[in-house]
Amino acid sequence: xxxxxxxxxxxxARPRRVWLHGDPVGDVTxxxxxAGPATRIAELYAGQHLPEQRELLVGTADGAEVPRALTVPxxxxxxxxxxxxxxxxxxxxxxxxxxxxxxxxxxxxxLAAAPRLFSEMGPRFVENIERYxxxxxxxxxxxxxxxxxPQIDRSPDGAGTGAVTVVAENxxxxxxxxxxxxxTSAPIADEIxxxxxxxxxxxDEPLAAVFxxxxxxxxxxxxxxPPLHGPGTDPEEHPLAARFEEVDALLVFDDVLVPWDxxxxxxxxxxxxxxxxxxxxxxxxxxxxxxxALVKLELLTGVAVAVARAVRADAYLHVQSRLGQxxxxxxxxxxxxxxxxxxxxxxxxxxxxxxxxxxGALRVLLARQYRETAETVRAIGGSGLVMRPSLRDAVQxxxxxLAAFLPxxxxxxxxxxxxxxxxxxxxxxxxxxxxxxxxxCFGGGDPLRVSAxxxxxxxxxxxxxxxxxxxxxxxxxxA
Ligand SMILES: Cc1cc2nc3c(=O)[nH]c(=O)nc-3n(C[C@H](O)[C@H](O)[C@H](O)COP(=O)(O)OP(=O)(O)OC[C@H]3O[C@@H](n4cnc5c(N)ncnc54)[C@H](O)[C@@H]3O)c2cc1C
Numbered sequence: 001x002x003x004x005x006x007x008x009x010x011x012x013a014r015p016r017r018v019w020l021h022g023d024p025v026g027d028v029t030x031x032x033x034x035a036g037p038a039t040r041i042a043e044l045y046a047g048q049h050l051p052e053q054r055e056l057l058v059g060t061a062d063g064a065e066v067p068r069a070l071t072v073p074x075x076x077x078x079x080x081x082x083x084x085x086x087x088x089x090x091x092x093x094x095x096x097x098x099x100x101x102x103x104x105x106x107x108x109x110x111l112a113a114a115p116r117l118f119s120e121m122g123p124r125f126v127e128n129i130e131r132y133x134x135x136x137x138x139x140x141x142x143x144x145x146x147x148x149x150p151q152i153d154r155s156p157d158g159a160g161t162g163a164v165t166v167v168a169e170n171x172x173x174x175x176x177x178x179x180x181x182x183x184t185s186a187p188i189a190d191e192i193x194x195x196x197x198x199x200x201x202x203x204d205e206p207l208a209a210v211f212x213x214x215x216x217x218x219x220x221x222x223x224x225x226p227p228l229h230g231p232g233t234d235p236e237e238h239p240l241a242a243r244f245e246e247v248d249a250l251l252v253f254d255d256v257l258v259p260w261d262x263x264x265x266x267x268x269x270x271x272x273x274x275x276x277x278x279x280x281x282x283x284x285x286x287x288x289x290x291x292x293a294l295v296k297l298e299l300l301t302g303v304a305v306a307v308a309r310a311v312r313a314d315a316y317l318h319v320q321s322r323l324g325q326x327x328x329x330x331x332x333x334x335x336x337x338x339x340x341x342x343x344x345x346x347x348x349x350x351x352x353x354x355x356x357x358x359x360g361a362l363r364v365l366l367a368r369q370y371r372e373t374a375e376t377v378r379a380i381g382g383s384g385l386v387m388r389p390s391l392r393d394a395v396q397x398x399x400x401x402l403a404a405f406l407p408x409x410x411x412x413x414x415x416x417x418x419x420x421x422x423x424x425x426x427x428x429x430x431x432x433x434x435x436x437x438x439x440x441c442f443g444g445g446d447p448l449r450v451s452a453x454x455x456x457x458x459x460x461x462x463x464x465x466x467x468x469x470x471x472x473x474x475x476x477x478x479a
């Protein structure tokens with residue numbers, strides 16, 4: 001398994017074509033905007049070697065030690081072990097790294113454990129996914145997922161415009177052209193896993209490709225969005241943004257050759273869509289993503305409570321009610337994750353997965369709850385979220401001003417109050433917080449279609465049976 005130094009050395013050894021602010025980036029490990037995100041990922045790699053973390057974070061696959069995400073759960077106990085590992089990975093970064101290595105690692109382990117689906121493409125494709133995942137287990141590269149097509153024309157007529165498309169195939173592999181809208185962390189990754197959401201339609205066969213490419217594949221370009229915070233960001237003023245900003249990039253595939261041994265599926269709309277229905281990938285990834293999001297929601301809910309207490313706004317019934325809703329939402333998310341383990345199922349290939357009904361409900365709940373709790377912080381924080389003088393002003397006569405006019409209630413010192421509201425602003429106000437919120441709403445898919453899909457997938461038999469019983473009361477039994 002990799003450690004942090006090996007990961008960073010790997011980034012340096014493999015130059016990739018990355019543009020940021022109009023300039024090509026040379027070494028991503030020293031670029032002022034990318035070095036921080038790379039260091040956070042290096043810390044995760046380093047963490048799996050800490051003696052006190054090893055038992056939690058490391059499992060076995062094919063007889064070798066691998067990060068827990070790359071194992072295949074075969075029992076309810078395995079699901080529990082994975083849950084504990086995902087939490088341990090998320091806690092140090094408050095769940096703010098949405099595309100840590102365990103996300104795609106989980107997806108890959110689930111795909112390799114679904115040979116039946118890939119065998120419908122042909123035996124070589126089963127070998128491809130199994131060989132690739134065996135390589136990932138041995139080398140532990142940082143893999144990130146690229147799923148979403150460019151947002152050019154989302155009307156039914158325009159769907160697929162600009163999407164990654166197979167334009168040719170030859171003896172060496174597939175030639176792909178097009179783009180993926182957004183791939184978080186791609187500039188500091190080693191590998192890109194490309195697949196589609198389950199929305200392809202007949203006629204989309206050239207789009208229906210699932211494959212992996214190294215970040216330095218010839219023809220692959222990455223164009224980053226401008227950083228939300230620069231290297232000069234003061235960690236006291238932006239305690240989260242200064243440490244946990246992720247980088248997002250548009251991925252352009254300019255006739256990239258995907259060698260055959262890295263092609264897992266192509267040309268079949270049915271099989272591309274079936275990845276989300278007939279493999280355990282969405283449910284296992286849902287467990288990882290759900291636990292990470294829960295850790296983030298815990299911080300957000302804590303911030304809501306702390307801000308209310310700081311100015312004693314929680315003396316009011318409506319504020320207590322809002323906080324009560326936030327705490328209830330948090331508990332619902334916890335309960336869904338726990339019940340999903342109890343209601344686990346087993347795939348025909350012996351993979352144990354968390355309950356589908358609970359995981360579906362969790363996706364709907366988390367996207368809504370995160371936004372609601374963030375709004376609660378804004379509603380309670382009011383002007384305090386904005387009026388946060390620099391702590392460098394706590395000198396000379398201004399130290400007295402801050403102590404007199406900006407302390408919190410109940411003896412909260414002005415500097416501690418400013419630190420708390422800096423944290424709150426980072427999380428719900430500033431660009432970092434806005435992205436963090438948008439990620440929870442959209443990172444798992446368009447929330448509107450996710451909830452509609454939850455309705456369509458739900459077993460409605462029992463619900464409708466109960467309506468039937470109520471609408472036609474039974475004839476009273478005569479004594
Ligand atoms: C911060 C952030 C990081 C992300 N990181 C990644 C990543 O690493 N990898 C990755 O692949 N993706 C990533 N995503 C993308 C994420 O998967 C998408 O946001 C999500 O799938 C929704 O797609 P979209 O954002 O293009 O929204 P759209 O699909 O464009 O939706 C926009 C609006 O149009 C409506 N709409 C669009 N199409 C339809 C339709 N067919 N039917 C009904 N309504 C429709 C939606 O309801 C919505 O209101 C990230 C997103 C964010 C915000």
